[in-house]
Amino acid sequence: MSFLQNYAYYTGAFGLILIGLFIMMTKRNYIKIIIGLSILETGVNLFLIAVGYISGGTAPIFSRSGITAEKMVDPVPQALVLTAIVIGVAVLGMALALAIRLHKHFGTLNLLEIREQRW
Amino acid sequence: MKKGVSIILLLILLWGVVAALSEMPFGKAKLEVAGHYTDYGKEDTGAANIVTSVVLGYRGFDTLGEVTVLFLACIGLAVVLSTLKKQGCGARQTPSLILNTGFRFLFPLILLFGTYVFMHGHLSPGGGFQGGAVIASGFVLMYLSVPKIKRLNHFVSTLFESVGGLIFLVIGLIGLKLGSQYFLNNFLPNGEFNTLLSAGIIPVIYIAIGFKVGSELSKIIDVLLEESE
Amino acid sequence: MIIIVSVLIIIMLAAAVAACIFKDLLSATIASCMVSLIAAVLFFFLQAPDVAMAEASIGAALVTAVFVIAIRRTRRYEE
Numbered sequence: 001m002s003f004l005q006n007y008a009y010y011t012g013a014f015g016l017i018l019i020g021l022f023i024m025m026t027k028r029n030y031i032k033i034i035i036g037l038s039i040l041e042t043g044v045n046l047f048l049i050a051v052g053y054i055s056g057g058t059a060p061i062f063s064r065s066g067i068t069a070e071k072m073v074d075p076v077p078q079a080l081v082l083t084a085i086v087i088g089v090a091v092l093g094m095a096l097a098l099a100i101r102l103h104k105h106f107g108t109l110n111l112l113e114i115r116e117q118r119w
Numbered sequence: 120m121k122k123g124v125s126i127i128l129l130l131i132l133l134w135g136v137v138a139a140l141s142e143m144p145f146g147k148a149k150l151e152v153a154g155h156y157t158d159y160g161k162e163d164t165g166a167a168n169i170v171t172s173v174v175l176g177y178r179g180f181d182t183l184g185e186v187t188v189l190f191l192a193c194i195g196l197a198v199v200l201s202t203l204k205k206q207g208c209g210a211r212q213t214p215s216l217i218l219n220t221g222f223r224f225l226f227p228l229i230l231l232f233g234t235y236v237f238m239h240g241h242l243s244p245g246g247g248f249q250g251g252a253v254i255a256s257g258f259v260l261m262y263l264s265v266p267k268i269k270r271l272n273h274f275v276s277t278l279f280e281s282v283g284g285l286i287f288l289v290i291g292l293i294g295l296k297l298g299s300q301y302f303l304n305n306f307l308p309n310g311e312f313n314t315l316l317s318a319g320i321i322p323v324i325y326i327a328i329g330f331k332v333g334s335e336l337s338k339i340i341d342v343l344l345e346e347s348e
Numbered sequence: 349m350i351i352i353v354s355v356l357i358i359i360m361l362a363a364a365v366a367a368c369i370f371k372d373l374l375s376a377t378i379a380s381c382m383v384s385l386i387a388a389v390l391f392f393f394l395q396a397p398d399v400a401m402a403e404a405s406i407g408a409a410l411v412t413a414v415f416v417i418a419i420r421r422t423r424r425y426e427e
Contacts, residue, residue: 015364016383019365020364022125038367050145074150085248088406090188094413097418246398
């Protein structure tokens with residue numbers, strides 16, 4: 001039980017990172033690679049937030065009078081991840097726009113076939 | 120073959136990660152700078168939400184960089200897709216009655232909720248980025264449910280986007296000119312803690328970011344949909 | 349509490365594996381949407397409500413919409 005207590009979040013985050021990397025390394029379809037990228041990104045975000053957690057801590061918001069600064073979780077990773085998520089969707093949109101262009105130009109999304117064709 | 124090599128590489132990575140994580144206990148404080156932010160953030164910036172005070176107060180310049188990245192990705196997407204020829208409109212299913220009625224009922228509420236989220240970014244969870252995303256998801260619902268609607272007015276969305284970015288920059292430069300010599304200096308009074316009109320420049324900048332992010336994300340959806348019909 | 353979190357993490361990893369296995373890209377997109385949704389719940393358990401809000405509205409709604417539009421404009425099955 002204490003193993004779960006300590007390592008459950010780390011296991012989930014690194015499971016996502018490894019699965020995302022596996023998809024990106026082995027698949028040949030361009031959109032599938034982008035799906036792997038988005039899973040990898042979720043894993044990295046989950047890991048950063050899990051690093052900033054403090055046992056029994058509260059969210060870093062002074063919403064009630066009883067909340068003190070001593071028992072707050074780390075706000076710095078949360079601020080980083082917040083902007084990283086928003087950047088992530090814009091970058092995914094850019095990558096998918098390139099996928100649409102590739103499909104228009106080559107008629108396929110398989111990267112091996114694209115490499116064999118002439119530009 | 121390829122799968123075998125990648126599994127071996129991933130196992131090596133996993134071994135390194137396990138070795139590193141055994142040194143890094145879960146649930147303990149690790150960064151000293153976090154203690155400073157939680158102890159003094161309340162007095163320094165006047166915002167009840169410490170994440171907001173880190174995003175816009177202590178690290179406002181980083182946020183300006185991130186907003187610029189978002190802007191550039193949006194422009195890049197439009198440029199990549201702009202050279203495609205416009206095709207004829209394909210057959211498209213007409214939306215059902217439930218979707219149509221639900222859209223009419225929910226769309227103003229979604230916009231209102233998004234506005235609420237980015238106006239109360241310094242008091243409660245939320246802020247410009249989340250509020251902008253909520254507004255953009257309202258526009259996704261609009262594109263799903265109304266087949267022959269006029270597209271997003273590009274002039275208006277570009278106006279919101281540019282004005283949002285300019286407000287951010289101009290407030291930063293005013294802070295540089297007044298007060299002490301740093302960008303995004305908080306020159307407005309902090310006000311009473313935990314009320315809507317508090318925390319100086321933070322709510323103003325978050326409202327600007329909310330409009331900017333909302334119009335940018337809905338423009339991404341719009342540009343991706345536009346050429347396909 | 350830790351039991352609920354463990355079950356959620358197992359479902360999340362299963363959805364990620366499903367996104368890897370599916371040949372239908374639309375199904376893979378929905379599976380990755382499920383990963384994002386459960387990650388948002390985990391962010392909430394880790395006392396990060398700001399990030400949970402961003403992940404739920406962006407990861408689960410907007411990213412899925414962008415993927416579905418792109419798949420509609422290209423092809424649905426991975427060959």
